[in-house]
Amino acid sequence: MIKKKLIGGMSYVTFTFLLALYFTVVVNLPVYKALIGIFSQLETVKLGFVLTIPLFFLASLNFLFSLFSWPKISKPFFIILLILSSIVSYAGFNYGVMFDYDMIINIMETDSSEASSYLSLYSVIWTLLIGVIPALIIYKLPIKPITNPITFITAKFVSMFISLVVVGLIAAAYYQDYASVGRNNSYLKKVIIPTQFVYSTSQYVKDTYFTTPQPYKQIGLDAKQSDATLAQAQTKPTLMIMVVGETARAQNYELNGYHRNTNPYTRELDIISFQDVTACGTATAVSVPCMFANMTRDNFNRSQADNQDNLLDILQRANVSQLWKENDGGDKSVAKNITKIEIDRSRKDDMCNGSTCYDMALLENIDQDIADLKGNRMITLHLIGSHGPTYYQRYPSNKAIFQPDCPRADIENCSQEQIINSYDNTILYTDYVISQMIDKLKQLDEQYNTALVYISDHGESLGENGTYLHGIPYRFAPEYQTKVPLMVWMSPSFQQTKNIDYTCLKQAARKTGTYSHDNIFHSMLGVMDVSTQEYQAQLDIFSQCRNKFATEVTKNNN
Structure with a gap:
């Protein structure tokens, strides 16, 4: 009985896939809202292309999440990511906010009084339902311990390989459609969660804490008021x-x-x-x-x-x-x-x-x-x-x-x-x-x-x-x-x-x-x-x- 309890639980591959599925279907609602607006302005849209979009996101996110799905780091990493992503999702869906580098700077320089102006019952409920409660589920979720590292690595590799194959097949079938929508609406990449805000935040952290500050430069050393003005x-x-x-x-x-x-x-x-x-x-x-x-x-x-x-x-x-x-x-x-x-x-x-x-x-x-x-x-x-x-x-x-x-x-x-x-x-x-x-x-x-x-x-x-x-x-x-x-x-x-x-x-x-x-x-x-x-x-x-x-x-x- 004890032995069964120790080896029970969800595998890392399944955990990563379900997390990618949740981000695809729920967290990325702002992307689908943006796509609906784009498609509504087009004369024709291929049904097959539209149906492959969630599958494309799922495969891509499964591949990316697999890179961070490891013992000891998976739960804390994805719990933090999920809560932050729920806040980004709320702002993106309700206000159309995009979390690029400049927005991250703006957020980091916002004081507590200004930040509190964005709080509302609706925003709290959104964050609780989409971020905090799923994060608690992740915290409580039993994940099967790794008994054979080779089996674990092989399963992870197979999952990532299948994801790449799915992305490749979709690209082969609908490359022109993806390229056209992406080229004409390049802001879409800034709406996808969590890739854009994670990238922007990492760039901000790198520039702020891991880059040598520029030496201070004085300019206008010759500045002076006119004689008439001083008089x-x-x-x-x-x-x-x-x-x-x-x-x-x-x-x-x-x-x-x-x-x-x-x-x-x-x-x-x-x-x-x-x-x-x-x-x-x-x-x-x-x-x-x-x-x-x-x-x-x-x-x-x-x-x-x-x-x-x-x-x-x-x-x-x-x-x-x-x-x-x-x-x-x-x-x-x-x-x-x-x-x-x-x-x-x-x-x-x-x-x-x-x-x-x-x-x-x-x-x-x-x-x-x-x-x-x-x-x-x-x-x-x-x-x-x-x-x-x-x-x-x-x-x-x-x-x-x-x-x-x-x-x-x-x-x-x-x-x-x-x-x-x-x-x-x-x-x-x-x-x-x-x-x-x-x-x-x-x-x-x-x-x-x-x-x-x-x-x-x-x-x-x-x-x-x-x-x-x-x-x-x-x-x-x-x-x-x-x-x-x-x-x-x-x-x-x-x-x-x-x-x-x-x-x-x-x-x-x-x-x-x-x-x-x-x-x-x-x-x-x-x-x-x-x-x-x-x-x-x-x-x-x-x-x-x-x-x-x-x-x-x-x-x-x-």
């Missing part, structure tokens, strides 16, 4: 407020032609809204470092950006006094060398609920923040803006203008009308925050030459084509995730001091296919009158409307 600072300094938005998409801005009144507070403030601006990335971890770096989207490298000076560092070197105020879970290493204030989101009052704060909290003590700086100065406000999925937590009840909204985290269980209403409320509230900051700048007009620049990091999908949130790999991302608002307000004294033709700037803002995050680094250097060899006038949005300064900078740089 002006003695009597009436420049005060620039740069507002970095979160998850605001340009398509929902009334000032950009949206049919709803989402900009009721700024539309009468003589603010300029640029009509067509493209983001550097579709996630904060990419876009924020990119917009402050002396790189374009085409050559941006996060590791390099983290290890060299950025816009803020160069401005500080040129003695432009700096402050970063944070309400969005982190500056992504952009403000690592300057003074930084983080809003305490653990407090509970009319601005904060213990885990998140409204963006008006950034304006608390703003008078003292400004007074504490010296000379020409710039304050950067990092908003939580329209960060989802808990859009309803981004605005107070008196700004919940568009109804009915979606007062829950699992937005996939709200109607699209509710989701859009909630999102538009966040845009409206951001508009209110900007207007309040402009009002404050107007009050300070006698002391400072004031201006405000607002730009969002990336956009957001609100259910279009079944996609929600953001973070889709850039070449697959819809414009809802890549088009962002850029708004500029300048006091009359700022316009005069900086020699800016405001009418010209309004005309320039109407251009399409011209502006992006690539312009921010150079535009902010230019408008703050900082000359350096790093500055490129052709990427300065403002230079086209202030030729006098552009000529002076060119002369200084030569």
Whole structure:
């Protein structure tokens, strides 16, 4: 009896096959959802090809899982893999999220407060049913001990060989169909679980923990403010407020032609809204470092950006006094060398609920923040803006203008009308925050030459084509995730001091296919009158409307 108990249980080959079958049928639901969308747009689809897809996944996963199915490591490895895969499955099926390298970076840099916004009863139930309970079954499952290593290796080899034969036969019969669908929908490989997220995570771990860090590089060592600007600072300094938005998409801005009144507070403030601006990335971890770096989207490298000076560092070197105020879970290493204030989101009052704060909290003590700086100065406000999925937590009840909204985290269980209403409320509230900051700048007009620049990091999908949130790999991302608002307000004294033709700037803002995050680094250097060899006038949005300064900078740089 004891002997039978010892030799009883499931073989490793059977265990691996059943696990591959479970991943094929259940965990990879996001893949089948994506395929249904693809096939629905095709005129004809071969039935045989469609039927072989699950078999192809099963054979491929059985082969891959067999590589990790060994005594002592199988259970812990697959238990962890299954739980993580259930979370990936939930995000992929319900939001269309793809876990590529950039998304892994974004996840690793997400703080606990931000992460908690994704928790909902639905997400917990999904993870329990698809990940945790099957993982417990694996933990309890008896697996037959290996009594003959040769038999074990032979069985494993035969299983892997059969898997390869199945893959080969399918490829021989339907190669053109697989190639066509894969070539025309290359994002599909990023949806398959667990291959993509495991690969991306391993690359992140390798780059973060097993790669020698790049030496830090200082750039813009020649940076200096113009003599005229320094002289002006003695009597009436420049005060620039740069507002970095979160998850605001340009398509929902009334000032950009949206049919709803989402900009009721700024539309009468003589603010300029640029009509067509493209983001550097579709996630904060990419876009924020990119917009402050002396790189374009085409050559941006996060590791390099983290290890060299950025816009803020160069401005500080040129003695432009700096402050970063944070309400969005982190500056992504952009403000690592300057003074930084983080809003305490653990407090509970009319601005904060213990885990998140409204963006008006950034304006608390703003008078003292400004007074504490010296000379020409710039304050950067990092908003939580329209960060989802808990859009309803981004605005107070008196700004919940568009109804009915979606007062829950699992937005996939709200109607699209509710989701859009909630999102538009966040845009409206951001508009209110900007207007309040402009009002404050107007009050300070006698002391400072004031201006405000607002730009969002990336956009957001609100259910279009079944996609929600953001973070889709850039070449697959819809414009809802890549088009962002850029708004500029300048006091009359700022316009005069900086020699800016405001009418010209309004005309320039109407251009399409011209502006992006690539312009921010150079535009902010230019408008703050900082000359350096790093500055490129052709990427300065403002230079086209202030030729006098552009000529002076060119002369200084030569």
